[in-house]
Amino acid sequence: MLELKNVSKAYGDNTVLNNVSLNLPDGQTTVILGPSGSGKSTLLRFMNLLEVPETGALTVNGDSVTFGQRLTDAQIRSVRQHSAMVFQGYNLFPNQTVLGNVSLPPVLNGKISKDEARTRAQSYLDRVGMGDRLEEYPDNLSGGQQQRVAIARALAVEPDFLLFDEPTSALDPELAAEVTRVMVDLAQEGRSLVVVTHNIEFARTVAQRVIFLADGGIGFDGAPEDFFASDSERIQRYLSTYGG
Ligand SMILES: Nc1ncnc2c1ncn2[C@@H]1O[C@H](COP(=O)(O)OP(=O)(O)O)[C@@H](O)[C@H]1O
Ligand SMILES: [Mg+2]
Structure with a gap:
């Protein structure tokens, strides 16, 4: 289980995420969607402390850190050991x-x-x-x-959780497909995946959970079928832009 509780982050006057909470059980594929700049990478990076929120707390499989105070290396390691990140640029x-x-x-x-x-x-x-x-x-x-x-x-x-930040965005369609195939295999094995992507088809067919970020917070958190059936103007606008 991975839990973020009341996390916030601002860059100067720009409040990226305001008091966001979520709870991801093991063994699911969660897709994080949202327009560019909505804080998807920031939220994902909170999960293994590549980015540190200003407030709130993170718990991953029994290890917890509370933000707003100095974290020790040991605290960071204890949380970070539970996850691994795959970046857009491979790194x-x-x-x-x-x-x-x-x-x-x-x-x-x-x-x-x-x-x-x-x-x-x-x-x-x-x-x-x-x-x-x-x-x-x-x-x-x-x-x-x-x-x-x-x-x-x-x-x-x-790791317990595999975190992906737009893993196929830099790739031509053919090469993206070979990477997506690997991710589908991992999802079907029942691994815990958290995937930031604009691949709407992946969200629709592979994920058990969609989290939609907009306007500094979570605009939707639930089943893909409910997300795609939503009559929210914000979600409809996103889907028409990103090809739902
Ligand atoms: N290191 C940083 N310094 C200043 N602003 C940042 C930094 N990282 C991200 N931001 C800003 O935070 C917002 C969210 O960024 P990000 O999480 O990368 O969004 P997304 O991944 O959804 O495109 C954007 O407005 C971005 O410009
Ligand atoms: Mg990003």
């Missing part, structure tokens, strides 16, 4: 091979030996269809391949 280490990119993080976390990490990396790279490119460097891969390596890297720390 692979350019000077590491595919195998290095996926096997290093769990070793750096101090969790497992190098040998174990390599075996584990190999199995997750097989899962995303990149098991035959172990010695390749990221620059020699397509964007879709790099993103699949990034997904394997996130899986390799064996």
Whole structure:
């Protein structure tokens, strides 16, 4: 379970999120939708403290932090261990091979030996269809391949929650489709996914839950079928812009 309670964030005069609360159970795919600038990335980054709210609290599977006070490294680590992020721009280490990119993080976390990490990396790279490119460097891969390596890297720390921030937005449709296929597999396995995307089809067909951000808060939180049937003017406007 991942719970954000009464979190807020402003940049100067710009209040991005105002007193937002949500509660995500395990084993579901949640899609976060909303217009550009509505705070989707900010909300997602709260979940593993890449961004720290000014108020409120975060609890992930029993570990909690309260905001508005200094957080210790140990507190940050305790919450962060439960999730891993996949970014729009892949963010692979350019000077590491595919195998290095996926096997290093769990070793750096101090969790497992190098040998174990390599075996584990190999199995997750097989899962995303990149098991035959172990010695390749990221620059020699397509964007879709790099993103699949990034997904394997996130899986390799064996997080409870996988967080995706517009994972296919930088990709041509064909390459986006190969990444989406991997995500659909993960969703069908019953993993806990939180996905910021403009891929309306993914929200409609894969998610169990839609959270819609608008005007500094949660404009909708519920089942996809209810979201797409909503007669809210704000939601209708979003869907007509983003291709619902
Ligand atoms: N580091 C920052 N400094 C100042 N403003 C920021 C920063 N990060 C985000 N913002 C602002 O916060 C708002 C929400 O940003 P973001 O969460 O990235 O939205 P989204 O992901 O929905 O497009 C935007 O208005 C953006 O300009
Ligand atoms: Mg964003």
